[in-house]
Amino acid sequence: MKHILKPRKTTFIFILLILSFSVNAQWNIPDYAKNTKLPTEPTYKLTETGKQLFIKNCIQCHGLPGEGKNNTAINAPDLGTADYQSKHNAGQFYYQFNEGMGFMPSFKDKLNKDDKWSITFYVKSFDKGFKITGEKIKAENCVIDFKTEDSARTLIATANIIDKNGISKPAEGVEINFFVKRIFGNLPIGETVITDQNGTAVFKFPDNIPGDENGKIKIIAKFKDSDAYGTAMKSAELNWGTHLHFVNPVLERTLWGPNNRVPLWLLLSFLIVTGSVWLTIFYVVFQITQIKKAGK
Numbered sequence: 001m002k003h004i005l006k007p008r009k010t011t012f013i014f015i016l017l018i019l020s021f022s023v024n025a026q027w028n029i030p031d032y033a034k035n036t037k038l039p040t041e042p043t044y045k046l047t048e049t050g051k052q053l054f055i056k057n058c059i060q061c062h063g064l065p066g067e068g069k070n071n072t073a074i075n076a077p078d079l080g081t082a083d084y085q086s087k088h089n090a091g092q093f094y095y096q097f098n099e100g101m102g103f104m105p106s107f108k109d110k111l112n113k114d115d116k117w118s119i120t121f122y123v124k125s126f127d128k129g130f131k132i133t134g135e136k137i138k139a140e141n142c143v144i145d146f147k148t149e150d151s152a153r154t155l156i157a158t159a160n161i162i163d164k165n166g167i168s169k170p171a172e173g174v175e176i177n178f179f180v181k182r183i184f185g186n187l188p189i190g191e192t193v194i195t196d197q198n199g200t201a202v203f204k205f206p207d208n209i210p211g212d213e214n215g216k217i218k219i220i221a222k223f224k225d226s227d228a229y230g231t232a233m234k235s236a237e238l239n240w241g242t243h244l245h246f247v248n249p250v251l252e253r254t255l256w257g258p259n260n261r262v263p264l265w266l267l268l269s270f271l272i273v274t275g276s277v278w279l280t281i282f283y284v285v286f287q288i289t290q291i292k293k294a295g296k
């Protein structure tokens with residue numbers, strides 16, 4: 001029995017290997033990274049470019065910063081958290097994704113320097129202390145539009161930016177949310193969609209949104225709040241809602257209904273009660289006249 005309890009040499013080595021592997025799997029960011037000089041001023045324009053590059057290269061593992069949609073199965077962190085941002089400045093961030101580690105691929109040869117800095121500016125824009133300069137794209141210069149494909153019940157949203165010369169160009173990487181208008185505000189429906197390089201995004205309309213009695217529904221498409229794009233929106237009326245079987249309470253026989261719609265039982269008891277009161281009165285009056293007659 002004794003020899004079973006003794007730790008085997010191979011198990012021991014195996015444990016050591018795992019240990020050393022997990023110790024190795026830590027970011028070793030050299031000091032010089034922290035002092036890296038930014039090659040250009042971070043501008044709103046560059047952060048938008050960076051966002052589009054982030055969507056192409058990083059979103060599948062990290063999700064958009066600050067949204068918590070990161071892939072936890074492979075331990076890819078959300079890069080927008082205050083914790084991450086406070087511990088990594090632009091240079092350190094650049095170093096990390098340039099080098100890579102473990103499941104985190106290296107982007108040394110995959111992207112050029114300008115693109116990597118744009119991504120850095122975009123991710124660092126989630127740090128309140130990181131200053132971004134330049135002109136913001138004004139909300140009134142953004143246009144959102146959508147057309148409908150009835151057969152597939154899809155909405156095709158297009159986002160455009162009008163530049164200084166009045167020329168409209170497709171806005172890529174813009175997040176669009178859809179809402180249904182309700183009495184007490186706008187109800188968000190479905191997932192956020194992101195526009196492609198043609199500025200279009202396809203949204204599949206859910207089947208179970210209640211409309212009015214004709215299935216009519218008011219849809220609103222809106223840019224997700226974004227520093228650069230403002231909050232352009234567009235609305236339209238569609239008849240894709242489920243039909244509401246609406247019973248007009250005024251036309252029902254109810255206690256609170258109008259005179260001609262009272263419940264039958266109430267009408268009947270009312271007639272019987274008032275009828276018997278009137279009958280009693282007539283009877284009394286009749287009796288009095290009889291007494292008078294008898295007294296003559």
Ligand code: HEC
Pocket residue numbers: 025027054057058059060061062074075076077079084093096097101102103104105107119
């Ligand atoms: C295939 C999935 C994948 C892709 C694509 C990817 N990453 Fe990562 N990334 C990871 C994983 C996994 C980690 C965690 C590595 C670790 O700490 O072991 C990580 C870590 C990081 C870190 C370090 C985070 C920390 O906590 O210190 C940064 C910075 C980073 N990624 C940036 C990026 C950027 C920028 C892109 C796109 C240009 C990108 N990543 C693309 C999987 C990915």
